Amino acid sequence: MSKTVFITGASSGIGKACAEVLAQEGYNLLLCARRFQNLEEIKGRLTTLYPQIAIHIFELDVRNYDEVKSKIEGLPAEWKNLNVLINNAGLSQGLDPIQDGDIGDWDRMIDTNVKGLLYVTKTVIPFLENQEGAHIVNIGSIAAKEVYPNGNVYCASKHAVDALNQAMRIDLLSKGIKVTGINPGMVETEFSEVRFKGDIERAKNVYTGIEALTGKDIAETIAFVISRPKHVNINDLIIMPTAQATGTIVNRK
Ligand code: NDP
Ligand code: 8X3
Numbered sequence: 001m002s003k004t005v006f007i008t009g010a011s012s013g014i015g016k017a018c019a020e021v022l023a024q025e026g027y028n029l030l031l032c033a034r035r036f037q038n039l040e041e042i043k044g045r046l047t048t049l050y051p052q053i054a055i056h057i058f059e060l061d062v063r064n065y066d067e068v069k070s071k072i073e074g075l076p077a078e079w080k081n082l083n084v085l086i087n088n089a090g091l092s093q094g095l096d097p098i099q100d101g102d103i104g105d106w107d108r109m110i111d112t113n114v115k116g117l118l119y120v121t122k123t124v125i126p127f128l129e130n131q132e133g134a135h136i137v138n139i140g141s142i143a144a145k146e147v148y149p150n151g152n153v154y155c156a157s158k159h160a161v162d163a164l165n166q167a168m169r170i171d172l173l174s175k176g177i178k179v180t181g182i183n184p185g186m187v188e189t190e191f192s193e194v195r196f197k198g199d200i201e202r203a204k205n206v207y208t209g210i211e212a213l214t215g216k217d218i219a220e221t222i223a224f225v226i227s228r229p230k231h232v233n234i235n236d237l238i239i240m241p242t243a244q245a246t247g248t249i250v251n252r253k
Contacts, residue, residue, distance in 0.1 A: 002053065003133060005226070006030040006082050008062055008120055009089030011038035013189025014139060017215025018086055021223050023050045030079055032060035032071075033089065062089045062116030063108075072123045080127045084226050087117045087161075088139045092154040092195040106153045113157035117164065128177050135226050136172070138165050139218075140183040145238060148247035154195075158183075165236065178233040180225050185240035185247070188212040209252030210243040 005022050009015040011033035019029055023046040031039050039057040047055055056079050060071055090113045093105035121136060128134040143151055144158035165181035172179060192203035218239065225234045243251045 002026055002028050003083040004028040004030060004054075004079070004081055005084040005086060006124065007032075007086045007088055008060070008116075009033050010042065010057075011035040013191060014184075014187060014215045014218045015086070015088040016042060017219040018088065018222055019046065021216060021219035023053055023055070025223055025227075026050075026053060027084075028054045029056070030075075030082065031055065031057045032062075034059060034061050062120055063111040065115075065119045068116075068119040069123050072120070081131065082124060082127045083131050083133050084135045084137065085121065085124045085128065086137045086139070086222065087120060089116055089120075090139060090157075092191065093197070095150045095195060097150055098152045101153060109153050109157045113154075114160045114164075117161060121168070125172070125175075125177070129175055133178075133226070133230065134176060135178040135180065136168060137180045137182060137222055137225065138168075140165065140181045142183055142185045142238065142240065142244075142247050144181070144183050146247050151247065169235065180234050181236040182218065182222060182225070183236070183238045184213055184218050185238075185244045186210070186212045186250075187215060187218060189215055210241060210250055213239065213241050 005027045007015050007018050007029065010019050010031035015033070019031055019042055023029060031042065033039055036057070036059040043055045043057050058071055061067060091109065093108050094102055096102070117138065138161050140161045141158040143155040144162040147155045162181060165179055169179040186207065188207045192206045193200060196202045221237065221239055228234065
């Protein structure tokens, strides 16, 4: 029987690429994000390409616990047969020294990257229990492993994800649920556009002169991670562009 993967933040970037790669691999897809129109486009396209898989989409803001709980618990029964959760929804807002940081930016990052991930995970765990190949994949970042100038709260939010990977692995051990942290360096997505609040020029400059990772690079890695045999878990991966050594040391041509 085909396995079902639940991807949060599937409307663009890494989450969308995961949907595309995992559809090709034959997984059924449960997709959510705030931008429902994007999800409709993805569902339409992937259903045409891969008519043998099932896709269910729904609008969700992971920051709202009541919404997370009611929408996930209210899913049709067949969509609660989940095998894999990819906690991908996340964002950065601003790149300012801590003394100039915007409280709204801080709230959006912590509410999405940390609290949203926790809300979804808590709600989904009962559906993963006793499932074949139960697996939670948390998208961290190189910012989960190091801190860079002006990255303060984004880095803190991703360090929290790193801690939660380790904590989930301990707490979910007896349930047989695998937990993997995926920590990418620079991936060219809408990430920098969101960080710089629509300043396209500034966002483009982030990736100028280097071959950044693509969402597909990350998605293919996740496809590998979730297809390991039952007794094998990949705990934690850092994936960087060849031209990036650390969060900020980049070899631009
Ligand atoms: P994108 O901006 O392209 O995608 C972010 C996704 O998260 C979108 O689908 C967005 O959907 C969703 N999202 C954001 N806020 C919410 C919310 N409140 N509720 C539900 N969904 C939400 O960026 P990426 O694909 O790059 O980012 C995906 C993950 O990868 C993030 O966790 C990011 O921190 C991480 N990451 C990114 C790196 C990069 O260089 N790009 C490197 C390392 C990690 P919508 O707006 O429709 O709600
Ligand atoms: C995104 C990568 O280095 O811009 O998490 O923080 S970085």
